[in-house]
Each structure stands twice: as structure tokens, then as C-alpha cells.
Amino acid sequence: MSSEELDIKPEELLDFDYDPPQKDWMDPSVAFRKGTYCYSAAPKNLEYLGLPNPRDWQPHDKDWKLPPDWKETILDGMKDRLSKFRSFQLFMDICVRCGACADKCHFFIGSGDPKNMPVLRAELMRSVYRNDFTAAGKILGKLAGGRELTEEVLKEWFYYFYQCTECRRCSVFCPYGIDTAEITMMARELLNLVGCNINWALEPVANCQRTGNHLGIQPHTFKDSLEFFQDEIEDITGIKVNLPINKKGADVLFVVPSGDYFADPGTFTLMGYLMLFHEIGLDYTWSTYASEGGNFGLFNSHELIKRLNAKIYLEAKRLGVKWILGGECGHMWRVVNQYMDTMNGPADFLEEPVSPITGTKFENAKSTKMVHICEFTADLMQHNKLKLDPSRNDSLRVTFHDSCNPSRAMGILEEPRYVLRNVCKHFYEMPENTIREQTYCCAGGAGLGTDENMEMRMRGGLPRGNAVRHVQMKHDVNRLACICAIDRATLIPLVDYWAPGVEVTGVHELVGNALVMKGEKERELSMRGDPLNEMEDDEDV
Amino acid sequence: MLRDLLSRKRSSIVEKWFDLLLETYPEDTSKFLRREKDPFANPVRNTILQGIEGLCDEILKEDESPEALNAFLDKIIRIRAVQDFSPSQALAFVFFLKTVIRDVLGKEIRENHLHEPLLLLESRIDEMALRAFDVYMGCREEIYELRVGEVKRQREAAFRMLERSERAAKKRLEKQETSSRDAD
Known part of the structure; x- marks a missing residue:
């Protein structure tokens, strides 16, 4: 071979241009390539x-x-x-x-x-x-x-x-x-x-307007579902937990994202709530009218936010509760913390939230009258009001994904960590610039968490996935905890692609595992129905 | 001999290969990919660099490990498979290695008549390209599976909700029957 022949560069033989065109930003043309955008609203x-x-x-x-x-x-x-x-x-x-x-x-x-x-x-x-x-x-x-x-x-x-x-x-x-x-x-x-x-952002709004929740679940089905979880808990613990629905005059109205009573793994977190409230004897109620904490109005217009959010205060007033407690949801807390008060307040018919168990005043919720479940549970733990056996979560090596809205729109940073450290022994943080206020998004929030947008979600999920992969390699982390229902759905494919082997969990699922209830039978099963001993065996494999 | 030369020039081969790869991104992006070194602020840079270094080391070995090659290719391709590239654009980086080796070692190759080992090396790079194709398809298939998996999870959740309702209806019916029997 001569030296001249060597001068032929292989890319010259290739019939493609591998340099993407360097477009000026003012050029608006976009190619709608399937996998990178959401479908239109029906x-x-x-x-x-x-x-x-x-x-x-x-x-x-x-x-x-x-x-x-x-x-x-x-x-x-x-x-x-x-x-x-x-x-x-x-x-x-x-x-x-x-x-x-x-x-x-x-x-x-x-x-x-x-x-x-x-x-x-x-x-x-x-x-x-x-x-x-x-x-x-x-x-x-x-x-x-x-x-x-x-x-x-x-x-x-x-x-x-x-x-x-x-x-x-x-x-x-x-x-x-x-x-x-x-x-x-x-x-x-x-x-x-x-x-x-886009449909994924708008259909939940239409459903919510009609039946009170994103999925269009009607009151009787809502009740059936909760009763089912009540039975599941009885199978696991031997205890039939209280299930107050639409109870007038209860102290507290409890609102969760509908994902928690619709799909796993949110359902395990919901079981955790039910057990916790039963154990501490909280006088509270679920509502079939305010059966959605999430508010996809936020992803469309302020007018729609207001329409959907109004249901929470209206129901609190109708039921005559003292204050409102909210579950593990992400953007619900942005709406509650930043818009609810001015849009649908003042909630002057409610009282400043005080924990009936510890007497703690939640002064940060003085105006909205709505307390985050992690604040509530962390307070119970700090006052030693709960008997916990963290060894039941021993097979789990947990890291925590700060959900964007509770962390950046509300400052819920320490409470979920405090709860996690109390209910599991193996807790590992992801790198500093990927958590707390700097947390990376699941890339499926704001109505984008639909399957047709999967390729785009994987792009946006890369930084979060990379940090999860890091703790997976370094500390054998196998659970990614979060406090958001969208996270609990969208992080599943994210970790499957970027950090396979890690499962997604809500914080109160782990609380449910660790909670020692008065009069419970010997616990053999986790919230997921997995044998606790087998979970431990998994670790040795 | 060629192997020794490659080993000696490893760092400039890595650097040039990485540079060429970054040029496949828009200018603003490649600037960022070059500048930010924190692996968590700039995971694309970090992961791709690890992949490039690993592939270089494997290709320098007499017998590369197929598992290791696949793992290093996966690092790079898993990212490029979801970015805004056509399949050929996503995988062109493999062929860049040929250009880089000619650029870095062209003179030494000519002077020392190393054309034959070069041809062998280029064949190995072609093999790597074939592997890259498999890895790319694997990643794309994963995306489709994730999509199907998500739809299946939603369907399963809806079915479970239906089951829960049916169970509740059955229980209510049983209760009614018992109470009407008791009344009789």
C-alpha cells in the first residue's frame, strides 16, 4: 500500500454527513420526530x-x-x-x-x-x-x-x-x-x-373536573380501592385499620395524588399512610370529592389550576375539618405552597394546623392550613410517638430523589431524609449537586410523562439516572425513594434504562414496613407482599 | 511495533477521538461538553470519555475482551441512541478512530512501513463498528420495551382497580344475602 493511498480518509468513503447543521437559534424550524414529543389533546x-x-x-x-x-x-x-x-x-x-x-x-x-x-x-x-x-x-x-x-x-x-x-x-x-x-x-x-x-396534560384536568381525580375514578370505586388496601393491610398485619371516608367533623382532611390508589408502587405508600393514621389514632377523613392532590391545571393555565384546586378548600369547609394534611405528591405542593392561598384562600374557616399527637404547631402552614405528610411523620418520630423496626427494611439500600416541587418550591429537604433514616438502616445520598435544591428532574413532570415521549424522557432523565447509577455502583443501592406520584411512575423506566436493577419506592411504603403496630401479628410480609425473610435472602445473592 | 506506537500516543489518540466526537454536537453544546468537568453536572462528557478511554485500551490489547468492548461501547451509545441523531450519526464516532490513528501516527506508519498492521487494526475497528450496531439496536429496543412496559403497567393498574371493584361488589352482595337471610 502506498503512502498516497493512506491519505484517503475513511469518512470520505461514507455517504453521510456526521456534522449536524449548525443552525442559528433564530431559525424556528423543528422536526417532530416520534418519541420526542407528546400527542395533542383529544x-x-x-x-x-x-x-x-x-x-x-x-x-x-x-x-x-x-x-x-x-x-x-x-x-x-x-x-x-x-x-x-x-x-x-x-x-x-x-x-x-x-x-x-x-x-x-x-x-x-x-x-x-x-x-x-x-x-x-x-x-x-x-x-x-x-x-x-x-x-x-x-x-x-x-x-x-x-x-x-x-x-x-x-x-x-x-x-x-x-x-x-x-x-x-x-x-x-x-x-x-x-x-x-x-x-x-x-x-x-x-x-x-x-x-x-397535549393530551397527557389535559385529559387529567377534564377527568378531575368531572370526577375529582385524574383518572376519572368515581366515588364508589375510590371507596372500593381503599377497602381493598384495608384488607391487604389486615393480611399483612392482622389489623383492620380505620377507613374514614367523607367523615364530617373529623379533625383533619387527608388529600393524596390519585396515583397512590391507582397504581403500584404508590399503592404501597398509601397503605403506609393508612397504617400510620390508624396506629396514632388520628381523627381524619378521606374525601371522594377532593380525591386528587395533583393538579394538572398547573401544566395548562392559571385558570385551570384555580378551578381544580378550589375543591380542596370547598371540601374542607363542607366536612368541617380543622386543617388539611397532604400526601406524597410533587406539583400539588407547588400549587398549595405558592398559589392556593391567593387563588382560593383565605382559608379562614380552618385552624392553624397543630398535630393532635405531639402538639406541634406547623407554623409554616399557618396561612394555607395544609401540612406535608413528611413534616407530620418526622414530627411524630422526633417525639418518639412511633415504634419502629428499621431492620424490616434491611434488604433495602436506599437513596432519596428530591422531587422537584417539594424541594425547590417548598423546601421539604430534611423531613423525608429524617423519616428514611428512622425506618431503614442503609441510606446513601447521591452527589451533592444532584439532590436537595439542585435535584435533577425525573423528566416526566409537567404533563410530559407519557409513553410516546419516552425518548425525550430518557434524554432528560440522564442526569438523574447517572447519579442513581453512581450510588448503585458505589453502595449497592437498590431502592430509589421519592415523595411524588409522578416520580413513582416516571422514574421506573428511567432507572430501567440508566440504572437497571434499582426499584422505585415512596417514603411511606418504607414507614409501613417498619411500623410496629399495637396488637399486630408477627410480620412476615413487606408492603409489597414479599416475604420479609426472602427480602433478606436477596441481599446474599 | 504499531501497538507500541499506539501505547505511547494513547493520550493524544484519546484526546483527538474525543474531540472529533464532541464536534458532532452543536457548537454551544460541544463548548459545554469540553468545559464542564464535574461528572454529575456534565454526565455526557464524563461517560463518553470513560467509554473512549476504555475502547482505546481494549483496542491496544492483543486480545480484546468482547464483554469489555460492549460495555464501553454501551456507555457512549446508550446516550447517543436517545439523542437527536440518526443511527449513522450516532455511530460514526467508531470510524473516527481510523482518522485519528492516521492523523496521529501517519508519519511513523509511513516511515516504518506499518501498513499491514494498520490494515489489521482497521479491521478490528470495523469489527467494533459491527458491535456498535448491535449495541445501538439493543438500546433502541430497550426504549420500545420501556414504552410497552409503561402501557402494560397502566393497563394492569386499571385491571386491578376493576378487580378491586368486582371484589367489593361481591362482598356487598354476600352481605346483603346474609342480612336478608337473617331477616327471614
Whole structure:
């Protein structure tokens, strides 16, 4: 072989270009490749909620069947919101594009798509704002960073704003405190005005409006399910736990995400709640009307948030409870902690929450009157009100995924850890920059946790998966605990792909395992119905 | 001889191969992938680099281990299989190694007439590409399985809910029958 022949480079022989095109960010064209976007909302759901432009369409269709005046509708909607929400105006104006948020989004980190940099994602909307609402943009247009709102731009909005899980990790790093999730929320509101919404985010809203929960489960089925879990608990512990439903005059109304009574592993967590409340003799009630803690209104518009959230206070009033306790849910706590009070409050008919068992005043919930289950349980543990046998969780090597909303929107950081350390002996933290306020999202929140979006979810789930894999390799971690029903569904495929062998669990499932109940029979089974001894054997394998 | 040269130049081969791979990303992204070294702030860089280093070490060995090769390929391909690449774009990085070796060792190869060992080495890189294809397909199949798995879990949950209701209805019926018998 001659040296000249050696100069032939193999890639010259290959009939493809491996350099992706370096597009300017102002170019709005997006390719809707299956696996990377969510399907459109079914017209029946829009009709049920009275939302505009119900029709059959899909994002991959060329014609989105937009109303003829769609552009005007969006710009008017933007104008309206700029005047109504000061934060929106501020977030449009004050970003200096310093880039502090740029590499903090799990979708950017995992996908490598620059338009997933929060600053650039927001810029997709800011450019339209500049073009139509600022003097410089009106005169200079593109030179001033302005872009005309075209159908292509609208499609780009749809693609990227339904690719943000509103997890707010980027906001933690913004020196100006811009809440990029709120920019996504505004974009989605505007998209909703012309009927560009996704089914996974909207169907739960329609169901919730109709029957009180995301899945459309009716009151009798709700009751049947809880009774089933009551029987399961009796099989495991020999104790028939109390099951108060719609009980007027109870001290506490308890609200959970419907995922907890619908699907495993949430159901095991629900059994944990039932056992705990029975054991401490809490005077509480479930409700068939407020049978959903989650609020997918948050992923569509403020108007829908308010509509769904109102049910909780209405039911608390109807039942005449003193205060409200909420289960392991993620975005429910963002709604409760940041919006409920101003949207549907003041809840002046309720009392400032006090634990009837320990006398602890939950001063942080003074205004909303709603306490997080982890605060409640941690307080019980701190006052030694529970008898616990953590050795029942000995086969489990646990790490904790801070769910985005309870951690960043509420500051629930220590309580779940305190509970976990009390109920299991093997607890290991993931690296510091992947937990607490800096936690990485499950990539399926904000209505994106649907199967057709799996490839995108795996991109966004990479940073979380990488940290789980790390503790799996280092400490043999086999359980990923979390306090969010969306997490309990979406983390399952995430760990299957990025850290296979790890299972997902709710915190109160482990509480249920460890809780020693008065008069219980010798415990042989875990909440999952696995023999406790066999669980221990697993460890030796 | 070629093996010795490769061993001596290992670090620049790794560096150049990694660099070429990063160039398959948009400019803003490749900048970030180069700059941020924290393995948890930038898992893509860290994992891909581990993969590149591992593959280099395996290819330098006389007998590479198929398991190790697959594991290192998996590190890189598992990521690229879900990113916005066509299959050929996702796997082109394997062939970059040929370019890199020619760039780094071209002079020494010509001077020392190492064309034959080079051909053998390139055949091994081709084999690696075939393996890469299998790994890529494995990852894509996993994605489809995850999707099906999720749908199945939802279906199963709905069936279980139905079962729970049926059980409850049966219990209610039994209770009614008992109480009406007692009344008789």
C-alpha cells in the first residue's frame, strides 16, 4: 500500500454527513420526530373544559388547523398577561443572558440541544415579545433580537415549551431570580388559547373536573380501592385499620395524588399512610370529592389550576375539618405552597394546623392550613410517638430523589431524609449537586410523562439516572425513594434504562414496613407482599 | 511495533477521538461538553470519555475482551441512541478512530512501513463498528420495551382497580344475602 493511498480518509468513503447543521437559534424550524414529543389533546377534553379550538390534529401534521386569527389571539393574550402578571413582564425584560442557567437544565445536559438551555428556551418567547412589545424591536426587528410570530415559531414554542418539565432547577442559579418555569407556564397558556395542548396534560384536568381525580375514578370505586388496601393491610398485619371516608367533623382532611390508589408502587405508600393514621389514632377523613392532590391545571393555565384546586378548600369547609394534611405528591405542593392561598384562600374557616399527637404547631402552614405528610411523620418520630423496626427494611439500600416541587418550591429537604433514616438502616445520598435544591428532574413532570415521549424522557432523565447509577455502583443501592406520584411512575423506566436493577419506592411504603403496630401479628410480609425473610435472602445473592 | 506506537500516543489518540466526537454536537453544546468537568453536572462528557478511554485500551490489547468492548461501547451509545441523531450519526464516532490513528501516527506508519498492521487494526475497528450496531439496536429496543412496559403497567393498574371493584361488589352482595337471610 502506498503512502498516497493512506491519505484517503475513511469518512470520505461514507455517504453521510456526521456534522449536524449548525443552525442559528433564530431559525424556528423543528422536526417532530416520534418519541420526542407528546400527542395533542383529544377534542372531547377541550370541549369538556370549554377550551378553544377543539379538533383532531397531531404535532407531526403539516396543517395544525389553527384558527384564522391565531396570531392576533396569541399576541392579545400576551398583552393581557404582561399587564396582569408583573413577574411575566419582569422576566421578559430583565434577563441579561449571563448564561448561569444555560447548562443547568436536565434536558440540555442530556440532549445537547442548545434550545433546551433555559435562557434560549425563554428567548424563543422573548424574541416575539421584543418584536411586538418593545420600541427597539418594533423599529429594528431582528437586529434587536426580535422575531415575528409565525406558524413556524408557534410550532417551535410547542416543541420546546412542552419539553420543559417546569422543574425550576435553572431558577436556582439565576442571579435575577427569573423563574423560567413561569415563562413556560405563560407559553403554555398562550398555546392553549389556540388549542395547541397535549393530551397527557389535559385529559387529567377534564377527568378531575368531572370526577375529582385524574383518572376519572368515581366515588364508589375510590371507596372500593381503599377497602381493598384495608384488607391487604389486615393480611399483612392482622389489623383492620380505620377507613374514614367523607367523615364530617373529623379533625383533619387527608388529600393524596390519585396515583397512590391507582397504581403500584404508590399503592404501597398509601397503605403506609393508612397504617400510620390508624396506629396514632388520628381523627381524619378521606374525601371522594377532593380525591386528587395533583393538579394538572398547573401544566395548562392559571385558570385551570384555580378551578381544580378550589375543591380542596370547598371540601374542607363542607366536612368541617380543622386543617388539611397532604400526601406524597410533587406539583400539588407547588400549587398549595405558592398559589392556593391567593387563588382560593383565605382559608379562614380552618385552624392553624397543630398535630393532635405531639402538639406541634406547623407554623409554616399557618396561612394555607395544609401540612406535608413528611413534616407530620418526622414530627411524630422526633417525639418518639412511633415504634419502629428499621431492620424490616434491611434488604433495602436506599437513596432519596428530591422531587422537584417539594424541594425547590417548598423546601421539604430534611423531613423525608429524617423519616428514611428512622425506618431503614442503609441510606446513601447521591452527589451533592444532584439532590436537595439542585435535584435533577425525573423528566416526566409537567404533563410530559407519557409513553410516546419516552425518548425525550430518557434524554432528560440522564442526569438523574447517572447519579442513581453512581450510588448503585458505589453502595449497592437498590431502592430509589421519592415523595411524588409522578416520580413513582416516571422514574421506573428511567432507572430501567440508566440504572437497571434499582426499584422505585415512596417514603411511606418504607414507614409501613417498619411500623410496629399495637396488637399486630408477627410480620412476615413487606408492603409489597414479599416475604420479609426472602427480602433478606436477596441481599446474599 | 504499531501497538507500541499506539501505547505511547494513547493520550493524544484519546484526546483527538474525543474531540472529533464532541464536534458532532452543536457548537454551544460541544463548548459545554469540553468545559464542564464535574461528572454529575456534565454526565455526557464524563461517560463518553470513560467509554473512549476504555475502547482505546481494549483496542491496544492483543486480545480484546468482547464483554469489555460492549460495555464501553454501551456507555457512549446508550446516550447517543436517545439523542437527536440518526443511527449513522450516532455511530460514526467508531470510524473516527481510523482518522485519528492516521492523523496521529501517519508519519511513523509511513516511515516504518506499518501498513499491514494498520490494515489489521482497521479491521478490528470495523469489527467494533459491527458491535456498535448491535449495541445501538439493543438500546433502541430497550426504549420500545420501556414504552410497552409503561402501557402494560397502566393497563394492569386499571385491571386491578376493576378487580378491586368486582371484589367489593361481591362482598356487598354476600352481605346483603346474609342480612336478608337473617331477616327471614
